[in-house]
Every structure is written in structure tokens, then in C-alpha cells.
Amino acid sequence: GAGVSQSPSNKVTEKGKDVELRCDPISGHTALYWYRQSLGQGLEFLIYFQGNSAPDKSGLPSDRFSAERTGGSVSTLTIQRTQQEDSAVYLCASSRTPEQYFGPGTRLTVT
Amino acid sequence: RKEVEQDPGPFNVPEGATVAFNCTYSNSASQSFFWYRQDCRKEPKLLMSVYSSGNEDGRFTAQLNRASQYISLLIRDSKLSDSATYLCVVNMMGYQKVTFGTGTKLQVIP
Numbered sequence: 001g002a003g004v005s006q007s008p009s010n011k012v013t014e015k016g017k018d019v020e021l022r023c024d025p026i027s028g029h030t031a032l033y034w035y036r037q038s039l040g041q042g043l044e045f046l047i048y049f050q051g052n053s054a055p056d057k058s059g060l061p062s063d064r065f066s067a068e069r070t071g072g073s074v075s076t077l078t079i080q081r082t083q084q085e086d087s088a089v090y091l092c093a094s095s096r097t098p099e100q101y102f103g104p105g106t107r108l109t110v111t
Numbered sequence: 112r113k114e115v116e117q118d119p120g121p122f123n124v125p126e127g128a129t130v131a132f133n134c135t136y137s138n139s140a141s142q143s144f145f146w147y148r149q150d151c152r153k154e155p156k157l158l159m160s161v162y163s164s165g166n167e168d169g170r171f172t173a174q175l176n177r178a179s180q181y182i183s184l185l186i187r188d189s190k191l192s193d194s195a196t197y198l199c200v201v202n203m204m205g206y207q208k209v210t211f212g213t214g215t216k217l218q219v220i221p
Contacts, residue, residue, distance in 0.1 A: 042213030
């Protein structure tokens with residue numbers, strides 16, 4: 001079946017611009033996660049959605065970062081006024097159980 | 112103390128060798144444990160779940176030691192294709208949010 005998809009696969013933006021990253025989870029998966037991974041580093045948890053519950057935003061690094069999940073399916077991660085330190089791969093994962101399935105990620109480069 | 116800790120490595124081993132990684136976790140309420148594999152510039156992929164009784168999948172064996180709060184991954188007869196970063200993942204009962212370790216890098220050398 002279809003896995004987790006993310007778009008765009010690559011995004012180059014200028015410092016100060018806003019970006020939106022999209023995640024389409026596996027159908028039927030109630031949980032959705034966003035992570036960030038800088039080059040050579042581990043996964044950094046950003047935000048977690050579970051069904052209709054309030055999201056766990058404890059990992060968002062600043063108020064420039066926000067995320068939505070509409071209709072319990074597609075999610076959008078928005079970064080406002082991008083900075084060079086936001087450059088990283090942004091990974092989305094979904095699950096029905098604790099086992100997570102990852103999308104291929106969006107590689108964001110802020111110039 | 113970090114919730115999940117792993118030796119970052121790298122572990123450089125010759126083909127055919129046996130190699131083992133450990134991962135320690137701090138929360139004794141943790142209930143579910145997993146090993147993921149991440150290839151360079153790729154997304155993590157589930158390698159195997161870790162059951163209380165331990166489990167084996169081909170050349171890979173995972174064990175859980177609740178008393179000492181660690182899980183292990185043993186790889187026998189290492190292949191060049193096993194070169195990757197291995198991520199330990201821990202979950203508390205009743206929660207789907209999990210905690211990833213920072214990974215152990217394995218390099219299998221010809």
C-alpha cells in the first residue's frame with residue numbers, strides 16, 4: 001500500500017521567507033509526527049498529533065514553527081521568517097501503534 | 112540523564128564479524144522497544160520490535176533487559192549492506208509518542 005508521502009522533496013528558500021511542508025500519512029493512521037534532522041545529527045522531535053486530541057507541541061523550537069493536521073489526515077508544517085539554522089531534513093511519520101513509518105523527508109535549505 | 116542513550120560509534124567491523132549495540136533507557140515505565148535502521152540521507156525504517164522474550168530475525172537478534180533498563184541488537188555475519196545508523200526507540204505504555212536515541216553508526220569493512 002501507499003506509504004507516507006511528503007512534499008516538496010527539496011525546498012530552497014531565502015532567509016526571512018515563509019515555507020510550508022506537507023505530509024500525507026498512511027490511511028487509517030491516527031498518529032502523525034514531525035521531526036527535524038540536521039546533517040549528521042539525530043532526530044529532533046517537533047510535534048505529535050493523535051486523533052482529535054490537542055497536539056503535543058513540546059518540541060517546536062520557536063514560535064516561528066507551527067503545524068496543522070486537517071481532518072485527521074494531511075498535515076502542514078509552517079516555518080515563518082526562515083533562518084539559516086532552520087536548514088535540515090524535515091521528516092514526517094505516521095502510526096496506528098507505537099511503530100512509526102516515515103516519509104522520505106523534505107530537505108530545506110535556507111540561503 | 113537522557114531518556115534514551117546510545118553509543119554513537121562508529122563501529123568499524125570486518126565483513127562476517129558479529130557486532131552488538133546496546134541502548135539504555137531511563138524510564139522504567141517504558142513498555143515498547145524498537146530498533147530502526149537509517150541509511151545515509153534516507154529516512155529511518157523499522158528493523159525489528161523488541162519483545163520481552165527476545166526475538167530473532169535472520170542474522171539479527173534483539174534482547175530486552177528490564178532489570179538493567181537496556182535493549183540490545185546483535186548482528187551476526189555482518190554484510191557490507193548492514194552499514195547504516197541503528198536507532199533505538201522507546202515508548203511508554205498507553206502513549207504513541209516515542210523517544211528516539213541518537214543512533215549508533217555501523218560501518219562494515221570489506
